[in-house]
Amino acid sequence: MSHRRVTRAALVGATAIATMAALPAGTAAAATASPVAPGAAGLTQNSAVTAIGPDGTMAGAEGSGPAIWTTAGRTVRLSAGSEVRTITASGLAGGSSGGAATIWRTDGSTVATRAGAHVVDLTEGGTAVIAAGQDATYDSGLWSGGAVTPLRVPGRPDVRVHPADINNNGEVAGLATVPGSWQWTPVRCRADGGCAQLPLPSPGADVRVSAVNDSGRVLGSNDGKGLLWDSAGPPTPLPPAAGSTYARPVDGRQALNARGDVIGYSGPGYDLEHPVVWPAGGAPVALPRSTTHIISELRAINDNGDIAAIGSDGSSRAERVLFWRGGQLSQFSLLPLRTGGTVVGLSAAGRVAGGSQLKIGSIPGFTYYSERATYWDPR
Incomplete structure (x- = not known):
């Protein structure tokens, strides 16, 4: 059984649509894809995806145990208590197992473990950014070859760094704080x-850092307004669309791709915001809308510019996977008898990894689902 917090999604509004340029229409027909459940457990057993790698390898949980699903169709079982958070193109998976940071090969064999921590993310070369503890005991570092290099702000031994992402050059983006203060500062390590503090245009109560790409571009936000840092200097605000008042990026590592494109929302107001993509160095471009699934929860953009989201008709009774490629919008169905969906991420070739859900109950603030891991291969 899985649960997710009931949140208000981004509503596509006619006002916002009228003020933004649309993506140019693609030359090819819209992509098609059928939902596929990985593994051999059938549709009755609960399962969920937690990570997808560039080659389409996925990891998650199936029944009572964690698993890796390879692109060859093999299900690799991991030890109880394991959770995979990230998968690399070089065939490594990182996460935690039994309270220890763990790196596996995608065949299930263990490369390394370190007690009392978890892997936040991995480079292609196998360097992990790890974290441990909470508040006053929180600590983080770069883990490679059995050694850990602490993440520190020079001259500030009292500051702790909470990493969000690592690029293949070993640079880390995250937030720094003095334990107990709850005042956050974006940093690049x-x-x-x-680690060096990244400046903010103004003090903010809600500061976030989501991603850093191999060019060193850091994506974050200050009170919901998107920011990009390309150096240690002042950030570049994500520009709102014409007629809009704000530009809000999606949270998470897959909101920014290697060439610097960003996905998020812009509009004159929350109920009129529109899903958009900011091409690297360019103005926001509205994503083509669905005529039936007007609510779009963006989740990921890959290095080719494919974008994946969950679309709803507003009732959560008929969700679809939304997929944009080359200016064309496609809608993919869920597994039979399932009406809710999740999207975890995208592979390099556009495989969408997520889940198909059936609502089974709710309490205030939460809705409970029976979920089956699902993927879609656009063609």
Whole structure:
């Protein structure tokens, strides 16, 4: 059984649509894809995806145990208590197992473990950014070859760094705080563990950092307004669409791709915001809308510019996977008898990983679902 917090999604509004340029129409027909449940457990057993790699390898849980689903169709069982958070193109998976940070090969064999921590993310070369503890005991570092290099702000031994993402150059983006203060500062850390504070245009109560790509571009937000740092200097605000008042990026590592494209929302108001993509260095471009699934919860953009989301008709009774490629919008159905959906991420080739859900109950603030891991291969 899985649960997710009931949140208000981004509503596509006619006002916002009128003020934004649309993506140019693609030259090919819209993509098609059928939902597929990985593994051999059938549709009755609960399962969920937690990560997808660039080659389409997925990881998650099936029944009572964690698993990796390979692109060859093999289900690899991991030890109880394991959770995979990230998968690399080089065939490594990172997460935690039994309270220890763990790196596996995608054949299930263990590469390394470190007690009392978990892997936040991995480079292609196998360097992990790890974290442990909470508040006053929180600590983080770069883990490679059995050694850990702490992430520290020079001259501030009292500051702790909460990492969000690592790029293949070993640079880490995250937030720094003095334990107990709840005042957050965005930081970029070098491969030697030294972290520099990134400036904010103004103090903010809600500061977030989502991703850093291999060019060193850091994506974050300040009170919901998107920011990009390309150096240690002032950030570049994500520009709102014409007629809009704000630009809000999606949270998470897959909101930013290698070439610097960003996905998010812009509009004159929350109930009139529209899903958009900011091409690297360009103005926001509205994503083509669905005529039936007007609510779009964006989840990921890959390095080719494919974008995946969950679309709803507003009732949560008929959700679909929304997929944009080359200016064309496609809608993919869920597994039979399932009406709710999730999207976890995208592979390099556009495989969408997520889940198909059936609502089985709710309490205030939460809705409970029976979920089956699902993927879609656009063609």
